Amino acid sequence: MVSSSSIEYKKRMIKTWNEIAPRYHKRWANKSIGPFQSTQKLVKMAKLRSGYFVLDLACGTGAVTREILGKIGKTGHVIGVDTSKTALQIARKSIKAENADFAIFDAENFEFNQKFDVITCQYALFFFPNATKALHNIKKSLRKGGTLVIATHGAGNTVPYFSNILDSVQKFIPDYIPSGAPDLDRFGNKAGLKKAIAKAGFSQIMIQEYKFWYSPGTFSKYLSDYLKYLAKPLKEKIDKLNPKQKAELKQAIKQKTIPYTKNNVIKFPWKVLILSAKN
Numbered sequence: 001m002v003s004s005s006s007i008e009y010k011k012r013m014i015k016t017w018n019e020i021a022p023r024y025h026k027r028w029a030n031k032s033i034g035p036f037q038s039t040q041k042l043v044k045m046a047k048l049r050s051g052y053f054v055l056d057l058a059c060g061t062g063a064v065t066r067e068i069l070g071k072i073g074k075t076g077h078v079i080g081v082d083t084s085k086t087a088l089q090i091a092r093k094s095i096k097a098e099n100a101d102f103a104i105f106d107a108e109n110f111e112f113n114q115k116f117d118v119i120t121c122q123y124a125l126f127f128f129p130n131a132t133k134a135l136h137n138i139k140k141s142l143r144k145g146g147t148l149v150i151a152t153h154g155a156g157n158t159v160p161y162f163s164n165i166l167d168s169v170q171k172f173i174p175d176y177i178p179s180g181a182p183d184l185d186r187f188g189n190k191a192g193l194k195k196a197i198a199k200a201g202f203s204q205i206m207i208q209e210y211k212f213w214y215s216p217g218t219f220s221k222y223l224s225d226y227l228k229y230l231a232k233p234l235k236e237k238i239d240k241l242n243p244k245q246k247a248e249l250k251q252a253i254k255q256k257t258i259p260y261t262k263n264n265v266i267k268f269p270w271k272v273l274i275l276s277a278k279n
């Protein structure tokens, strides 16, 4: 059964990604930036061949789709799907190839009349409230022996870029993460990720763990950029704090960045898991 909280959550996700996709594309969706160094590694693990039919699930603005295109030749075909129409518009505009198509689909509810050789999913599995359903859907859509590759962020403070701010903000705003939201850390460790993929019936599961580095600059740049790229509803919650609370919050976050700061510049480690599995 689909719960009303997961429907609400999905609506919020669509709104959020429609709002932040242009900023996301500009700032993050670049294979040389911090965690996005995963893009080429993920595509390499997919062992793509010329002529392959590939699905890039939750393709966003097309960071992975573009890399896939470079590997499947003119006879291959890639389809990027996502729930954000703004993200898809950006992907369509920046990737103009006859053998790339983009379409709006929810990861938990898509169907194509041809099976894929490979399905990729970078930095999105944790966003699906019913990830089990999405994984069953993926399995059904892959040919026998086809490959699934997934990239996820590490959990908790293995990605201090997120956790420094989230952990501090939640002390001041307990309902900062709206109820009904899935636990975004649930696939951020090898055991949790492997269990979910094995349970969905995949075999030959391999997980590589990476530690990338990302420098957001000085503390004030880190904080102001983070707030600038935050979706409106979350920003509004922070804006409602009184000046004293805001100052305390800032101090709490700053304290957490000290171990990563040298000569006033922050450099964060960023754990990433990349999984490959066979149908």
Ligand SMILES: C[S@@+](CC[C@H](N)C(=O)[O-])C[C@H]1O[C@@H](n2cnc3c(N)ncnc32)[C@H](O)[C@@H]1O
Pocket: 013, 014, 017, 029, 057, 058, 059, 060, 061, 062, 063, 064, 081, 082, 083, 084, 087, 105, 106, 107, 108, 121, 122, 123, 124, 127, 128
């Ligand atoms: C962090 S972005 C990753 C985009 C892309 N894979 C990349 O590596 O740049 C997460 C994407 O997941 C999409 N998304 C979230 N929930 C989804 C769902 N249920 N079905 C399909 N896409 C979804 C969002 O719209 C967003 O574009």
